Amino acid sequence: MNDHTQSIYSSDRNTIFPVVVLGGGPVGLFAVFMAGMMQLKCALVEALPQLGGQCQALYPDKPIYDIPGMPEISAGDLVAQLSQQMAPFKPTVFCGQTAEHVDQEEESGLFVIRTSAGRMILAQTIMICCGAGALVPKRPPLEGIEQFEGQSVFYSVPSGHGWAGKDIVIAGGGDSAVDWALVLAGSAKSVHMVHRRARFSAHEHSVARLQEEFQSGRVQLHAPYQLLGLEGQVGQISVVHVHDGAGGSKSLSADILLPFFGMQNDLGPLGRWGLDIDQQRIVTNPLTGQTSRAGIYAAGDIVTYPHKLKLIMTGFAEVAQSMHHLKGYLFPDQYVGVKHSTTLGNPGSWAS
């Protein structure tokens, strides 16, 4: 590692994690638990501000019926349960930062993970549970939109935004779009909703409340309309142009644009870590969870092998399988066998 790297990344050279789990979806959360059960100190890195992966970001209220032993559980509750299950092991959790680079020190063999927040984490092994890559907001294809992002175009509402008295345009028709229209209508100067059809896919009750806001004029609806272009300067938008797809267009005065078109997966940096990749997935040995680089394991939706099933329960099984092999990699002289939790107890509770 060179001096330059040392200077831009903050790290604690005294903390070396036996396992660093990348990705805090259901499979990553269970990986943290399994690491704890195998008495391996663990850190977790998650790109999003919150844990839970697809379950939390895409369908928290939907019931899941195929988690063994749980006849029905909402995706959000499953994440809450998994978080509770791993909590006794007190993992070090870094949320809101993407693992961007992975290098390996020649002398020590340690992996050096660098995150988008400028953090450097030292790991003996890595367990990649990154789903299909980082979940990133779907960006509308508007020319020059990048120059406004984070200043007047936002894909999620920052806390303490201070948008009272502003002209706000919200694009989309899902839960985020509808819920934020309802919240911001109370304080904004104007709220315009741009949606490509008249029907909203948000929660029924929220849509009913939104209809009342349309009638009161506190929220103005533009449907069927889509985003066409932006005007503004130095990061600040002033006008959002929209069109109806049939030759009609309008220009809306705007201080803030909130495009809420959901999330998409981006394999991004994972593709540059020297791992075998097949069709945007990491190739693993299903018996061991090993990737093509010794010491790096992977589980969950991110992996591929013949007949791979992209299900939560499959990811859980892969984690259990991999974590046993990983412990054997860390302690080659130790016998690593199966220990039933009923016999072992919960090592997370031993310290307290």
Ligand SMILES: Cc1cc2nc3c(=O)[nH]c(=O)nc-3n(C[C@H](O)[C@H](O)[C@H](O)COP(=O)(O)OP(=O)(O)OC[C@H]3O[C@@H](n4cnc5c(N)ncnc54)[C@H](O)[C@@H]3O)c2cc1C
């Ligand atoms: C609508 C819907 C319904 C579903 N219903 C079911 C069902 O009923 N049963 C079932 O078994 N499955 C279901 N699934 C599939 C299930 O959600 C996935 O199989 C599961 O989420 C995979 O878990 P994972 O932890 O591997 O990945 P994910 O849930 O995708 O989590 C991966 C996490 O890694 C993070 N990440 C990615 N790259 C990085 C990086 N470089 N650095 C840091 N963090 C990173 C991402 O932000 C994400 O939070 C459903 C999926 C959808 C979309």
